[in-house]
Structure formats: C-alpha cells, structure tokens
Amino acid sequence: MPKKKSTKRVSKSQSASVPDVGSDLNESTSDPLELLPDTEPVVERESKTLPIWLLVLIGAVMFWGDIYLINYGGGFDTRVYRPYRSLAEVSSIGPKSPEEIFAAKGKVAYGSYCSVCHQPNGEGQAGMFPPVAGSDWVNTEGPERLIRIVLNGLTGPITVNGSEYNSVMVAWKDNLSDKDIAAVLTYIRTNESWGNSAGAVTPEQVAEIRQATSNRSNTDYWTAEELLGIPLSSASEVAE
Amino acid sequence: MNKGINIILGLIVVLGFSWWGMVFSPLKGVGSQEPVFVEMLGQYYPTKRPGQANQGREVYRQLGCVSCHTQNVLPEGLSPDIKRGWGPRRSVAQDYLYDSPVMLGSVRIGPDLASMGTRIEADTPEATEENIIQQLKHLYDPTITSPGSVMPPFPFLFDVMPEEKATAPYTLHISGKYGVRPGYVVVPKPDALALIAYLRSLRTDTALFEAPISNE
Numbered sequence: 277m278p279k280k281k282s283t284k285r286v287s288k289s290q291s292a293s294v295p296d297v298g299s300d301l302n303e304s305t306s307d308p309l310e311l312l313p314d315t316e317p318v319v320e321r322e323s324k325t326l327p328i329w330l331l332v333l334i335g336a337v338m339f340w341g342d343i344y345l346i347n348y349g350g351g352f353d354t355r356v357y358r359p360y361r362s363l364a365e366v367s368s369i370g371p372k373s374p375e376e377i378f379a380a381k382g383k384v385a386y387g388s389y390c391s392v393c394h395q396p397n398g399e400g401q402a403g404m405f406p407p408v409a410g411s412d413w414v415n416t417e418g419p420e421r422l423i424r425i426v427l428n429g430l431t432g433p434i435t436v437n438g439s440e441y442n443s444v445m446v447a448w449k450d451n452l453s454d455k456d457i458a459a460v461l462t463y464i465r466t467n468e469s470w471g472n473s474a475g476a477v478t479p480e481q482v483a484e485i486r487q488a489t490s491n492r493s494n495t496d497y498w499t500a501e502e503l504l505g506i507p508l509s510s511a512s513e514v515a516e
Numbered sequence: 517m518n519k520g521i522n523i524i525l526g527l528i529v530v531l532g533f534s535w536w537g538m539v540f541s542p543l544k545g546v547g548s549q550e551p552v553f554v555e556m557l558g559q560y561y562p563t564k565r566p567g568q569a570n571q572g573r574e575v576y577r578q579l580g581c582v583s584c585h586t587q588n589v590l591p592e593g594l595s596p597d598i599k600r601g602w603g604p605r606r607s608v609a610q611d612y613l614y615d616s617p618v619m620l621g622s623v624r625i626g627p628d629l630a631s632m633g634t635r636i637e638a639d640t641p642e643a644t645e646e647n648i649i650q651q652l653k654h655l656y657d658p659t660i661t662s663p664g665s666v667m668p669p670f671p672f673l674f675d676v677m678p679e680e681k682a683t684a685p686y687t688l689h690i691s692g693k694y695g696v697r698p699g700y701v702v703v704p705k706p707d708a709l710a711l712i713a714y715l716r717s718l719r720t721d722t723a724l725f726e727a728p729i730s731n732e
Contacts, residue, residue, distance in 0.1 A: 352541065352545065353545075354545040354546050354549060354609060354726075355725060355726040356726065357591065357606065357608055357726050357727060358591045358593070358594060358606070359591055359592065359593050360726075366725065366726055369728050370725055370728055377555055377556065380556050380723075381555070381556040384556040384557060384723070385556075388557075453558070456558070
C-alpha cells in the first residue's frame with residue numbers, strides 16, 4: 277500500500293503546482309490526476325538495500341546469543357548443569373582429596389544406614405535408640421566399643437547419658453566394609469555440630485577388631501555389660 | 517539457474533550444521549552416558565529397576581500418568597521444586613539412563629514424581645507395609661488420602677472380594693463414599709502392586725558429580 281500512497285502524495289504536490297488545467301475534466305471524474313500514469317517513484321529502488329539498523333540488530337542478537345552460550349552452555353559438557361557454569365566450577369564443589377571423600381562417605385553412610393533409628397540429627401529415640409550426638413559412649417578415647425557395636429550389633433538395656441534405652445541394633449559386619457564403618461564412625465565421632473569431639477577411626481582399627489571378633493556370629497549381639505568389660509585405648513595409644 | 521551450485525552448497529551447510537548441533541553432538545554427549553561409579557556409596561548409579569518396578573513403569577505409561585505428572589525436579593533458582601520437597605537435588609540426564617521412553621512429562625497438574633521414593637515420610641522397614649497401603653488407597657481413590665485431589669480414581673486396578681477370600685499381600689478396608697460392603701475388602705491387582713513398586717523405585721537421592729546434594 278505505501279506505493280500508492282507515495283504516488284498520491286507526489287501527484288497531489290503536482291496538483292498544487294499545476295494551476296487549473298482543463299476544468300472540463302473535473303466533470304467526468306472527481307480527481308483528474310488519477311488518470312495520470314502511475315509512475316514508479318525513485319524512492320522505491322533505494323529501499324531495497326538492507327537497512328543499516330537491521331544489520332546492527334542482527335549483529336547484536338548474535339552477540340547476545342554467543343554471550344548466553346558462553347555463560348550457560350557449560351562448554352557443551354554433559355556434566356555441567358545449572359546452577360554451575362563450567363566444568364571447573366563443578367569440580368571445585370565435590371570432594372577431591374581422599375580425606376574429603378572419606379568424610380562424605382561417612383555422611384552418606386550415616387544417612388543410609390543409621391539415621392532411620394538414630395535420626396538424621398543423631399538424637400535417637402527416647403527409650404529405644406540411644407543418641408549418638410553428645411553421647412558418652414561416642415566421646416570416648418578409643419573407638420573399640422563402638423566398632424564392636426557396629427560390627428556385631430547390640431541388644432538389651434544400655435545407659436547413655438544417664439538415660440536407659442532398650443532395643444536391638446542389628447549387626448553390620450556383612451553389609452559394611454571396614455572403610456564404610458571407619459567412615460561412618462569418624463563422621464559421628466568428629467561431628468562438632470552434634471557436640472562430639474572424639475578422634476577419627478581408621479579402617480585398620482576396624483579390620484583389627486573384625487579379625488579379633490571373627491568367631492562371633494552376626495546374630496550374636498553384644499550386651500552393654502560385655503562391652504563395658506572391653507578396655508578402651510587411651511589417646512596416646514591411638515596416636516601410635 | 518547459474519546459482520544452482522551455490523543453492524545446493526548452502527542447503528548442505530545449513531542442514532549439516534543443524535544435524536551436527538541437534539543430532540550428532542547430543543548423541544555424542546548425553547547419548548553415550550554410562551552408569552558412573554559413586555565412590556561414596558561403593559556402587560554404580562543408576563542401577564536397573566527391579567522387575568516388578570519395570571512392569572510398573574509400563575502401567576504408569578499405559579495409564580497416562582505422564583499427562584499430569586512430570587518426572588523432572590528443576591534446579592534451585594529456576595523453580596521452587598527442591599523447597600517443595602519434591603527431591604533432594606535437581607534431575608540430570610544420568611537419572612533416566614535406564615528409562616525408555618523417558619516419561620518426563622510437561623504438565624504439572626499433580627506433583628512431580630522424579631523422586632517419589634524418597635518422599636514417603638518415615639519409610640522405615642517397619643512402616644513400609646503401612647505406607648504401601650496408604651499409597652494403594654491413594655490409587656483406589658485419591659480423596660481418601662488427599663482430600664480435594666483432582667486425580668482420577670483407579671478402582672479398576674483393584675478387586676473387591678470377601679475378606680476371608682483375600683490372599684493378596686495387602687488388603688484395604690475402605691469406608692465412606694467409595695466404601696465397599698461390610699465384610700468385603702479391596703485387594704490390589706498385580707498392576708497396582710507393580711505401579712507402587714515403580715513409584716517407590718523413583719529415587720534421585722544419590723549425590724552425583726554434576727548434581728551434588730546440598731544439605732544444611
């Protein structure tokens with residue numbers, strides 16, 4: 277439609293400059309100038325070139341797209357997901373050193389095996405499952421009794437922090453490796469947010485006690501009295 | 517037609533570029549993923565579903581659960597899915613490795629089910645049976661366990677039979693609007709049990725390298 281408009285505009289300007297040519301024509305048509313040939317305006321040909329603003333817009337959109345890909349594409353690596361932006365960023369989050377992996381393993385193992393009874397916050401359940409947070413059985417010099425409890429389970433009454441608990445803990449010796457048990461006990465014993473400040477447990481310590489109690493079947497649970505008869509190593513011995 | 521060769525070359529470039537970007541590189545990346553060894557668990561992820569859960573996946577597919585339920589927990593910052601407790605972490609491609617077809621879904625009339633198995637509260641071994649009965653009741657008539665739910669009931673997944681004849685592992689005693697005659701109980705058909713097994717097998721609680729679980 278702009279074509280006609282421009283034509284009209286041109287012709288109207290002509291009509292302004294041209295004085296009354298042949299008023300007799302006005303009788304047959306309302307606008308005599310419509311009879312003039314519809315010439316192609318010169319302006320039309322110029323508008324066929326790509327306007328510079330469009331070129332700039334395309335460039336800006338492509339630039340923005342590139343920036344977006346760099347920021348959110350994650351280098352096209354399938355291991356990079358939101359909210360992380362690069363592989364380096366993802367790598368820096370996960371545990372790297374063996375110690376960190378050990379700590380993370382303990383946390384995961386606690387969540388999978390222990391938290392059902394001892395609760396995710398380590399508080400246990402009154403009368404049944406003793407707490408592991410701030411417990412006098414956990415915060416001991418040596419972990420000998422704790423390792424035995426995890427390996428072979430525990431049954432009967434036990435007094436923890438002055439309160440009586442009575443239930444059964446199953447044996448984990450067939451389900452958890454030395455490393456698993458050491459990791460979860462380390463997680464519990466060194467968990468400062470639970471008020472625990474005991475030493476770490478090594479897989480070697482667990483292996484040693486597993487060996488020493490290997491003739492004990494996995495349904496032969498410990499009792500609290502039996503465990504209290506087992507001497508605890510002092511801190512200096514553990515260090516050795 | 518002296519520009520024919522240019523047009524053909526242009527077509528090849530344009531189509532080849534799209535094929536490279538939309539077919540080849542996704543196949544090379546996501547398409548070639550394999551189960552990864554998760555050191556903290558000492559096992560591979562993901563593991564294949566047990567047989568009953570695999571059957572349940574077909575029931576899920578057949579009943580069209582995917583038209584109202586998604587299976588994709590979106591990341592924090594993009595949606596409140598994790599705050600809603602729909603899963604401990606965002607979903608990643610690794611989670612769907614053994615799913616064919618992947619039933620991602622796109623409409624959330626019901627809640628997301630990507631991590632249904634981890635959302636059952638207090639799912640201790642002792643409470644499992646009671647939890648399964650609750651889930652079965654939810655399938656039989658969702659308004660029993662979730663008043664006001666718009667989920668359709670699925671009574672055809674169940675049989676109604678006299679109590680003394682019921683030998684299925686779970687029997688439901690249902691009263692109220694959708695209740696059955698006294699002395700009769702509702703027992704799940706194998707399809708219902710398979711569907712529950714599938715829903716319980718949906719777990720995204722394994723921390724992965726690309727999607728760590730942020731707790732505390």
